[in-house]
Amino acid sequence: MTNTPDMTDAPGGAGWGRWLARRLPVVGGLAAGGVLLLGVPAFAHVSVQPGTAPKGGYATVNFKVPNERDNASTVKLEVSLPTDHPLASVMPQPVPGWQIEVTKAKLAKPVEMHGEKINEAPSKITWTADGKGVEPGQFQQFPVSVGQLPDNADQLVFKALQTYDNKEVVRWIEPAKPGGPEPENPAPVLTLTAADGAGAPAKSGTQDAQDTKDAKDTAADAGAVSGSDTTARVLAVIGIAVGIAGVAFGVLAGRRRSA
Missing domain, CATH: 2.60.40.2230 (Uncharacterised protein YcnI-like PF07987, DUF1775)
Known part of the structure; x- marks a missing residue:
């Protein structure tokens, strides 16, 4: 008959303590065996x-x-x-x-x-x-x-x-x-x-033409962006100059009134 702890005894009580004490050596042996199995090196070769x-x-x-x-x-x-x-x-x-x-x-x-x-x-x-x-x-x-x-x-x-x-x-x-x-x-x-590049799909004539068109469109867009950027810079400089002139005019007018 297998000895089991009294289920009415709370974990950690006297019954559980005596049952665990009798089985700790077995559990420890199994754990040690598991460690030994895990520690065996994997087979390797050249x-x-x-x-x-x-x-x-x-x-x-x-x-x-x-x-x-x-x-x-x-x-x-x-x-x-x-x-x-x-x-x-x-x-x-x-x-x-x-x-x-x-x-x-x-x-x-x-x-x-x-x-x-x-x-x-x-x-x-x-x-x-x-x-x-x-x-x-x-x-x-x-x-x-x-x-x-x-x-x-x-x-x-x-x-x-x-x-x-x-x-x-x-x-x-x-x-x-x-x-x-x-x-x-x-x-x-x-x-x-397979050699590097083998199997890479070749471009058709239609695809080449489309690539050329895309490149031209990209260049045109870049030129438009560049032109817009230049215009914006010119307007910004003019605005700064006008602002400076307005400040100078205000300072001069104030001095005249003081005089």
Whole structure:
């Protein structure tokens, strides 16, 4: 039989006090468990930020690397660049405390960039810490300017290897399947969007004529306003002059009467 406080006893009375005393340890345990669950850090992985860029242009992206270990620091990041859509221009931004190496590879099929054929392109970027690296509870961003982005693809996949100072290597190389759950170690993905300005409606000849007419009307209105403003200023000056003359005449007349 469950012991419950005497409902005839007022809250705060002896019956309620004994009932709460017996159940406080249980309530406290549940509360502590809730705090522990809320305190578990969210799962994070190596990613590309921002996650989108326009097709056919250049973009600066950041490879964001969080440290997911409590007892080790990230000391190396290796990012493999896509080979199905090679990037002819890859320029990492210097990051204090890190050495950067860009590895190039010969292309199976030359690509054309700015009217020139390119037979090799960057295939991998390696960042190696020459200090403490990314310590527990921290993250680091590695900026890279990349281009020219392809205009015939919807995404670029960058497989990454994250190395800790305890020799552990986490391989962020698993591709995500459309409609499927996120892999345990997903590869960073840059989604390519329609080029800037694409899809903007073109103006018709009628619209251009209307725009020209509106511009002329605006100019005419501005001229009319300017002319009205000038007339108002002239009248104001004349009024001030007349006022001054009237005051002077009144002062002179008063003196004559006094004399």
